[in-house]
Amino acid sequence: MTLVFVLAVALLVVGSPASAQQPNVPRIDLRVLLLTNGTPEVEAIRAALEWTGVPTTVVDLRDPARPRLEKSLLTGGTAHARFQGVVLPDHDPALDPAELGALETFERDFGIRRVHASVPAAPAIGLTDPFAGGYVGVFDGHDARLTDDALGADFDYARGRVPFLDETPGVGDNWVEMAAPLPGFRPLITAASPTGVGGGVIAGVWERDGREELNLAFSYAVDSMQFLVIAPGIIRWLTRGVHLGLERNYLAVHIDDVLMPNARWVPERDCTAGVDCPDGVGPRPLIRMTPDDVAYAVAWQRRHDFRLDLAFNGAGAAASGGRDPLVEAFLPVKDEFGWINHTWSHLYLGCVRDYSVTPWRCDQLPLLGVTRWVGEGRIEREIGQNLEFASRHDLPVDPTELVTGEHGGLRALPQMESDNPRLASALDDTGVATVASDASDERGQRRVGDAATVPRHPINLDYNAATVGETVDQYNWVLTSRADGGNGECEAERSCVPRADPVRGFEQTIIPAEGGRALGHALANDPRPHYVHQPQLTEDRTLYPLLDFVLGNYRDVIDESSRPLTLPSMTQAREVLTQQAAWARAREGDVVQAWRQGGVVTVRTNEPVEVPLTAPKPARRDGTDGPPFGQSYGGQQSGWVGIDGAREFVVVNGGRE
Known part of the structure; x- marks a missing residue:
């Protein structure tokens, strides 16, 4: 069965869906x-399109069997892109x-x-020779700035600062090429x-020959802060603000083992007592x-x-x-927190x-x-007894x-190649619909009986360390190579990190x-929570400076009035x-086809599906007098639309074609 959902999106002026779909108006598929x-x-950029949910066709230029870029690939006729x-x-x-x-x-x-995605500064991309008053070289630890033009348009969710972090001191992580436009x-x-002499443009749009190119004259990776700050604006510019997919900035933090005592790390022996x-x-x-x-946590x-x-026992x-x-x-302050059943006795x-x-290994009969x-x-x-405890104390637990x-x-x-075969039925019998898993072991969501997992990102402040000294020592033992004094277990997965200095390592x-x-997870449309343990809220209270870092850096580069953090x-x-x-x-199964035609977005599916859509502000459903479409976020309006054969219209009064 084919289902059709129609959205009227007037990007310049409000127009009627009927006039917008005249045959001489080109159809542009919502695909990159x-x-x-x-x-x-x-x-x-490929990853950002993926995490946003924008349908993308990828052509690998290294593949000798790749399709050629010909008219038949790019168009479906003179009026179909x-x-x-x-x-x-x-x-x-x-x-x-x-x-x-x-x-x-x-x-x-x-x-x-x-x-x-990345170009050298040169006349071929609209910039002058960077060696004539510009700069070419390492840019670690310095800031670039979004222009007023950028902040007034597709990057209006940002504050303007674009930081290039010095992630590996002594090694050039980032290069830039600055030149005049x-x-x-x-x-x-x-x-x-950074020399104090020269400077210029490192990104911008060159309009030539009736075309527009966004050129980025600097380096970055998928987790680079300079990229994470500007990625939403890149997608917004590329798609003219109308695309399938949507994104939010999520940050939830779970504190495990609340009410329990935790064993303590012994730095001089690199072990946990007991x-x-x-x-x-x-x-x-x-x-x-x-x-x-x-009291400190509440304040x-x-x-x-x-x-x-708080995940409590x-x-x-x-x-x-x-x-x-x-x-x-x-x-008295229980409503200040979230509460999660962490089982009765852990x-x-x-x-x-x-x-x-x-x-350890699994015991055998x-x-x-x-x-x-x-x-x-x-x-x-274990599940029920903890819920009884919550009920006796009127804790607001789901x-x-x-x-x-x-x-x-x-x-x-x-040790365990499969779930406990008794777990799924126990979850079903106790009404559990959401069960936490560890994102470092399994990032994807899956079913366990009728429940679904929520993978959680571990923050490497472990359950057995409450002081800064314990934290640094335990961190170095578990996460560094043998050559750096660690236990070396990270070497097999090539996940070892640099050794932290015993005195300044926690801060630095x-x-x-x-x-x-x-912070990278928060900026990449990732709703997975993060977790630590209750020792990080006591003694040296090591969680707070880390969260101060995350929140401070987020609010320094992102306008929270436009893109507030979502705490799911x-x-x-x-x-x-x-x-x-x-x-x-x-997307992978080609279940959905979508296109924009004269301001009208049409989404066609061959099975019922929820489709995410992002459009410029202001957007209204059912014509100019209808209710607002979706939610306002990041300077746009977006939401999930369940396509079940109904027809709806969204009219946008102020986009840019």
Whole structure:
């Protein structure tokens, strides 16, 4: 069955859908053509299109069997453009003259815009020789600026600062080429030379021969801050603000093990007391939040307009044997936080673990060789008993959300190649719809019975470290190579990080690395939560400077009145991930066709599907007097549209054609 959804989008003036679909008005498909040679810059744009949800046709220029850029590929006739924008790795790609000519003719005939992912400053892209008053070289640790022209148009969600971070001191991470613009070149990003002499334009639009090219004369990768700041504006410019797909900036932070005491790291032995320390290492004080920590958390949240979500274990309070000052401190301010069931006692809900070997292994039934699993009844008691604790204390917890101890019960390689076979039925029986998983082990969402997973990003401030000294020592042991004094387990996955200095390493290495990673997720349309543990809220309170880094840097480059941070609950994160995955399948399966024709966007599907759409402001449904379309975000309006055969109209009064 074919379903049709019609959106009337008048980009210059309000026009009627009927007049907009006259035969002489060209049809432009809502799809981007991206030519790649594998360089980091063009692959970064490819990733941004992917995480936004923009349908993209990728042609690998390294593939000798790739399709040629001919009229038949680019158009479906004189009034049909198959692509709304084109991305090339540079201004001189591996195309023969006939292909370049066909591409330029296509762009000129249909008004299709082009992005050159990374180019040298030169007259061929609209800039003068950078060696004549400009600058060519490393730009680590310096800032560029979006021009007033950029901030007044497609980059109006930004504050203007475009930081080029010095991520690896002593190594040139970023290069730029600054030069003066030639006639017809509209500067979008400018910078001053780090030498104090010279400067110029590093990005802008060159209009020539009836075509528009956005040229970026600097380097970047998919996680570079300079790219993450401008990526939404690149897509908005390329598509003229009308495209399938949408994005938000998400940042949720979970605090695991709240109410429980945690074992402590022993720096001089590189082990955790009572867990994996050798015989002879005596006990160390357990780590547990205090009432003062609760007051500090509330004050910090109010000061930063942010919410922490507490994954709690009621057994930690019950162990006090009477009144628990920590619980009593939480109760008057319980509505200041989010609350998530983390099971009663933090029991590992996978296999029964055998610690007689290192690393542990799943215990086997004698003679039978069958894995011993935590039983279904025990899993249900762990879930239900913690919910009873929440009910007794009137904690505002959603009973359908669950974080298991250590994400236990879900497969954990190499020891557990599959989920605990009792887990799915236990989740179904207790009404769990959302269960946390670890994004470092499995980034994708999946089903566990009737529940869906929400992968969470770990922040590498671990469960056993509450002071800065413990944090740095534990970080260095777990995450660095043997040559740098670590345990070397990172070497197999090539994930080792530079060693942090014992004195200044927390401030100089760990906060920028871990905070920068979390900020990158927030800027890349990723709804997955981040998680740490309650030791990070007590003693040296190491989480707060890291979150100060994330929030401060976000608010320094992004206008929160335009693009506010979205703090999803677990249920909301699950719903977004489900929508994103379904939309990815629809794109890959060619389930959806969409095009813009004279201001009218038509979406046609061969099965019911939710389609994300972004359009310029202001957009209204059902004609000029209808309600607003979608939500306002980042200077545009966007939302998910369930296509079920209905016809709707969205009229936009102020876009730019």
